[in-house]
Amino acid sequence: MKAAICVFPGTNRERDMAIALERASGRKPLMLWHRETALPPGLDLVVLAGGFSYGDYLRCGAMAAHSPVMAAVRDFAARGGHVLGVCNGFQILTEAGLLPGALLRNASLRFLAMDCTLRVERADTPYTAHFQQGATFRATMAHGDGNYFCDPATLAELEGEGRVVFRYADENRNGSLNAIAGICSPNARVLGLMPHPENCVDPLVGGTEGLPVFTSIVESLAA
Amino acid sequence: MVTRLRVTVFPKAGVLDPQGKAIERALGGLGFAGVREVRVGKVMLVDVEESDPARARAMGEEMARRLLANTVIESFTVEIA
Numbered sequence: 623m624k625a626a627i628c629v630f631p632g633t634n635r636e637r638d639m640a641i642a643l644e645r646a647s648g649r650k651p652l653m654l655w656h657r658e659t660a661l662p663p664g665l666d667l668v669v670l671a672g673g674f675s676y677g678d679y680l681r682c683g684a685m686a687a688h689s690p691v692m693a694a695v696r697d698f699a700a701r702g703g704h705v706l707g708v709c710n711g712f713q714i715l716t717e718a719g720l721l722p723g724a725l726l727r728n729a730s731l732r733f734l735a736m737d738c739t740l741r742v743e744r745a746d747t748p749y750t751a752h753f754q755q756g757a758t759f760r761a762t763m764a765h766g767d768g769n770y771f772c773d774p775a776t777l778a779e780l781e782g783e784g785r786v787v788f789r790y791a792d793e794n795r796n797g798s799l800n801a802i803a804g805i806c807s808p809n810a811r812v813l814g815l816m817p818h819p820e821n822c823v824d825p826l827v828g829g830t831e832g833l834p835v836f837t838s839i840v841e842s843l844a845a
Numbered sequence: 846m847v848t849r850l851r852v853t854v855f856p857k858a859g860v861l862d863p864q865g866k867a868i869e870r871a872l873g874g875l876g877f878a879g880v881r882e883v884r885v886g887k888v889m890l891v892d893v894e895e896s897d898p899a900r901a902r903a904m905g906e907e908m909a910r911r912l913l914a915n916t917v918i919e920s921f922t923v924e925i926a
Contacts (some may be wrong), residue, residue: 649895
């Protein structure tokens with residue numbers, strides 16, 4: 623699997639993401655600076671990692687969504703490419719219009735840095751094939767703006783088309799509509815989620831509950 | 846000639862505004878009675894090299910649609926300042 627991680631000024635989870643991708647695929651991902659205007663040829667997966675791109679200026683992910691590399695990522699997604707956005711990466715995907723809705727300030731106004739339990743609502747996406755449908759697993763959240771919001775028509779569409787991939791299964795701490803933690807595009811190739819599966823890929827550092835996200839995508843892309 | 850645009854962005858009605866709620870409660874705590882609601886938005890002043898007010902305003906509206914506001918959650922107004 624040939625993967626690349628987009629790095630914006632203020633991205634800070636790209637190295638953890640690289641470790642997770644390498645652990646699952648045996649191959650180091652490329653790092654793509656935000657000023658790149660083209661993606662390397664033969665790329666299978668683009669990842670938008672967590673952090674505070676552009677210092678969260680204007681709105682979380684708003685500046686990154688309009689950076690040069692995102693024009694190339696948008697084309698890549700339009701051609702059927704796989705794009706994974708985690709935390710700030712999810713915010714960038716919504717700001718870029720690659721996923722519907724928006725991430726609002728947490729309802730409590732507090733930055734939430736803690737474990738949460740996610741339920742896998744769909745085990746038939748490229749990112750969740752190694753989970754059991756309905757399974758729950760521990761993930762880590764670390765965000766101030768993870769309160770998923772969209773208009774009622776969009777929500778009905780997401781739920782009706784089965785595009786809610788992950789839901790908070792314990793407590794809906796950030797106030798997301800329908801406890802949504804992650805959604806995908808109609809072709810299930812663009813996935814955004816707030817919690818960090820890349821935090822849980824090493825038995826020595828916090829467990830391996832998040833690893834199936836990465837082994838799933840490696841296997842899906844190899845198939 | 847430079848025209849100054851005032852772009853005002855607010856969370857849409859129905860979109861939770863937790864900052865507004867927190868300020869509302871704080872005002873109550875300070876003893877201000879009868880505060881019904883507080884909404885928090887932002888104001889941006891944009892100076893553009895365009896002397897025609899209609900064209901300047903149209904430019905500001907395009908800026909707001911594409912970047913300054915997220916129309917999924919926010920509404921905006923553009924005025925000549």
